[in-house]
Amino acid sequence: MALGKNYEGQDCSLARALELVGERWTLLVVRDALYGVRRYGDFLAHLGIPRAVLSQRLQTLVDAGVLERVRYSQSPPRDEYVLTAMGRELWGPVYLLAQWGERNLSKAGPRRVFHHVTCGARIDPHGLCPSCGGRPPLEETEVRPGPGADPFRDDPVSVALRRPHRMLGPLPG
Amino acid sequence: MALGKNYEGQDCSLARALELVGERWTLLVVRDALYGVRRYGDFLAHLGIPRAVLSQRLQTLVDAGVLERVRYSQSPPRDEYVLTAMGRELWGPVYLLAQWGERNLSKAGPRRVFHHVTCGARIDPHGLCPSCGGRPPLEETEVRPGPGADPFRDDPVSVALRRPHRMLGPLPG
DNA sequence: CTCCAAGGTTCATTCAATGAACTGATGGAG
DNA sequence: CTCCATCAGTTCATTGAATGAACCTTGGAG
Numbered sequence: 158m159a160l161g162k163n164y165e166g167q168d169c170s171l172a173r174a175l176e177l178v179g180e181r182w183t184l185l186v187v188r189d190a191l192y193g194v195r196r197y198g199d200f201l202a203h204l205g206i207p208r209a210v211l212s213q214r215l216q217t218l219v220d221a222g223v224l225e226r227v228r229y230s231q232s233p234p235r236d237e238y239v240l241t242a243m244g245r246e247l248w249g250p251v252y253l254l255a256q257w258g259e260r261n262l263s264k265a266g267p268r269r270v271f272h273h274v275t276c277g278a279r280i281d282p283h284g285l286c287p288s289c290g291g292r293p294p295l296e297e298t299e300v301r302p303g304p305g306a307d308p309f310r311d312d313p314v315s316v317a318l319r320r321p322h323r324m325l326g327p328l329p330g
Numbered sequence: 331m332a333l334g335k336n337y338e339g340q341d342c343s344l345a346r347a348l349e350l351v352g353e354r355w356t357l358l359v360v361r362d363a364l365y366g367v368r369r370y371g372d373f374l375a376h377l378g379i380p381r382a383v384l385s386q387r388l389q390t391l392v393d394a395g396v397l398e399r400v401r402y403s404q405s406p407p408r409d410e411y412v413l414t415a416m417g418r419e420l421w422g423p424v425y426l427l428a429q430w431g432e433r434n435l436s437k438a439g440p441r442r443v444f445h446h447v448t449c450g451a452r453i454d455p456h457g458l459c460p461s462c463g464g465r466p467p468l469e470e471t472e473v474r475p476g477p478g479a480d481p482f483r484d485d486p487v488s489v490a491l492r493r494p495h496r497m498l499g500p501l502p503g
Numbered sequence: 504c505t506c507c508a509a510g511g512t513t514c515a516t517t518c519a520a521t522g523a524a525c526t527g528a529t530g531g532a533g
Numbered sequence: 534c535t536c537c538a539t540c541a542g543t544t545c546a547t548t549g550a551a552t553g554a555a556c557c558t559t560g561g562a563g
Binding site: 175177188256259262263283 | 426
Binding site: 406 | 539540544545
């Protein structure tokens with residue numbers, strides 16, 4: 158982003174957050190990781206991001222401690238990118254921003270809805286479970302397709318992400 | 331951002347939100363507007379943003395309905411940019427993102443802290459008032475300098491923003 | 504030995520950001 | 534009336550990042 162020069166003058170922690178996750182594509186990568194996407198090729202297919210940009214973003218996020226690169230196959234050597242605790246904490250801001258977009262910029266209904274699996278209730282716009290009143294952790298949150306889901310994307314990652322599944326969990330199917 | 335082409339394929343309201351407020355500088359402009367900054371010259375001085383970029387961002391935000399351009403002086407003709415309801419709703423995501431940056435990227439203490447004026451209590455990291463348990467509206471929220479506030483920025487806007495004042499209110503001093 | 508796939512890197516082109524200079528309207532001081 | 538300053542931009546040359554296509558590398562599979 159080359160904002161270091163400018164952001165050093167900024168008197169706000171938002172600026173430091175944006176330095177890291179405010180770059181083009183970065184929050185979409187994090188969102189996909191929250192949904193359970195872990196592999197280079199899956200990010201690539203689902204986001205339609207240029208390869209060079211994806212490589213650079215993954216590296217930046219690993220360096221910053223948002224993602225961790227984990228070997229999941231010795232031979233052939235293959236790594237996947239999984240969210241750290243720091244990365245999982247981005248769920249709050251990401252969820253609120255998506256809800257804001259939903260309310261203000263979307264004509265169709267929500268593309269995805271989120272449920273608290275232990276209660277079965279749909280999570281509200283502030284991120285609270287209307288049934289238990291708590292803030293469901295990601296491990297107890299399930300993504301399901303909403304009424305505005307786009308049924309025309311038929312690449313394997315999009316199809317897998319349309320099946321109800323736990324957040325962070327490996328892609329179903 | 332020229333992301334229209336790419337974002338049309340995106341199956342998520344987050345993408346639409348980022349199309350609008352995910353551009354470089356945009357969320358910092360919104361943050362300043364939430365703090366009470368309203369004038370072109372004040373944004374310019376406080377953010378250190380290039381003039382051409384500020385003009386473009388303000389125009390985009392006005393077109394999208396996040397800001398409204400309001401005439402506050404007939405002669406000389408002067409306009410200010412104030413947040414609409416849609417813009418004020420960005421407080422949630424902006425606050426959570428700043429808190430995330432605070433926890434994960436900041437060594438000093440918080441630069442600003444937020445209090446619910448009707449209770450006097452400091453708002454917690456989720457945006458709730460620990461005293462009344464509610465989610466204080468912006469009109470009842472006061473910004474105060476925190477322990478990590480940078481005392482070296484002495485331009486008039488930074489000085490004004492360091493004085494405790496209501497969110498959205500005109501700059502004190 | 505050849506072929507293929509996953510996960511990258513390289514490279515030319517396009518597009519946006521930057522910072523400095525310029526414009527244009529208005530009003531105040533002398 | 535003239536000169537100067539201020540505010541709110543616009544213009545422009547330069548730099549830097551994003552894009553998309555092509556290429557490379559490693560390690561199976563047949």
